[in-house]
Amino acid sequence: MSNVFAQRRQKLLSLKALRGSSPAPAHTEETCPSCGGTVSRRDLVAGRYVCPLCGHHYPIGAYYRLSLVLDKGSFRELDAPLSSNDPLSFPGYAAKLDTARRRTGMNEAVVTATGRIGGQKVAVGALDSRFFMGSMSAALGEKVTRLVEFAAKYKLPLILFSASGGARMQEGILSLMQMAKTAAALEKFSQKGGLYISVLTHPTTGGVTASFASLGDVMLAEPGALIGFAGPRVIEQTIGEKLPEGFQSAEYLLEHGFLDAIVPRTELRATLLQLLKLHGKGEDTRGK
Template sequence: MSAIEKLFPTSPQERSFQMKARRDAGTAAPNWVPPQFVECKKCGRRATRQVWVKSQYVCPNCGVHLAIGAYYRLSTVLDHGTFKELNPDIAPNDVLHFPDYQEKLAAASVKTGLKEAAVTAIGRIGGVQAVVAVLDSRFFMGSMSTAVGEKITRAIEYAADKHLPLIIFSASGGARMQEGIFSLMQMAKTSAALERFNRSGGLYISVLTHPTTGGVTASFASLGDITLAEPGALIGFAGPRVIEQTIGEKLPDGFQRSEFQLEHGFVDQVVPRTELKEVLTRILQLHTQGRKRR
């Protein structure tokens, strides 16, 4: 595709998607005020936002992977011009009338431009159509509400109905306390949907990013046919500080990080963000070729 074609997306939805991706990356209003520098939270290196966008927010000095928004993440893996969002209007429901929940939801929406912590879509990766869901840690720490559970479940069911592979990028602090037991019910709901998807012969690739914890780890994030993880991602149920306080012992260095989980068989491969599209493309193309030979 030529540079001119990339400057002028073909559909209003694609133009909206590209605008949201640039907003997530910090290169569009209201966050963009040039020149703007971003500092690595680990090594302290400062670079312009353009440099960080070019590296997909992977520090060129120490390699740490910074958190990125859902639409920007989708733009890094989907083929240009293939994005189509699923169920964009599903929003949180204050079922328990939890104090200040509505106000906090409104503030999170203004800050991120999102209605909820999950974005689901269909698109092509390396020419292969797939259903992709992303949890955005900027919205309530990617916590699983009834709306997040519903969006994930509908994405799974859409993939099953259309016989498409499924990819879910997880980043979550766990269940959303403001929705209590209704949030915890989403663990069973999403897991049951994945079981039906598995019985239909669908391929599910789970991608674990920093952090993936709590009820999300204990449900759909751990049920992939293939499980990938970004470098340095914290992956577990309870956090290391909670475990240390509970058992009264010091945990080994790197405990619960993606490299530790790879050594212990919890993930299949640790993949740097800049290589993720290539790896996903290879998996999806092999899967598609295998289905055709049946």
């Protein structure tokens, strides 16, 4: 019984840590990394970690992100214990995994769950950039795949929030194969008529961009998000040319047809609810 209580306590601690929104004194201030302005922590918390001066969207934890869009009390986590196990015995990887788990309270860089938006049950997942930069491990790919299959089985709309530095190099080909694995699961989901809404946040790069993040029926992004495969510096060094201004920003990609819309964090829940209704998924399903 003590183990159960210990697990619950750990989950509460991890929720508090990942939200990044614990009460802060009004005089606590920080400098916005985008505009350089001074912003109070209280204003940041009230504004869902969006700079009130310039609109810069701060990275946020996966649990907190999901709490912003799901109906209160509807969150039910899936596959929480699933985690990486250093399959290649990569030097130092096990120790780094242990550090990441203790620091974040998470077992992996993605949280998958069911919940409700305006009463509509949905399958949701969110990557967390504070766990190995949200990199895609075999466990992360497995959790995303299981979520897609769960959505297909129960005919639920699927929403994924991406934030990643790409494939996790410490797992080699086992990480890279998750690109094909998640894409195949999504293809089957699509063939069954499932609705998949992909939300790209800062940054979404590498193998995640080249797989499940780019396969949404509806493609959304937060303002200013960096979205691409290789980083701008790598591309410039490879082709020997200067890239266009704002290349790989959400705004640039919207202009060039890669995205359907850029949605500020404060408007995201309302936008998701509207999309669910437009696709005939907005009815209350509490009794089903």
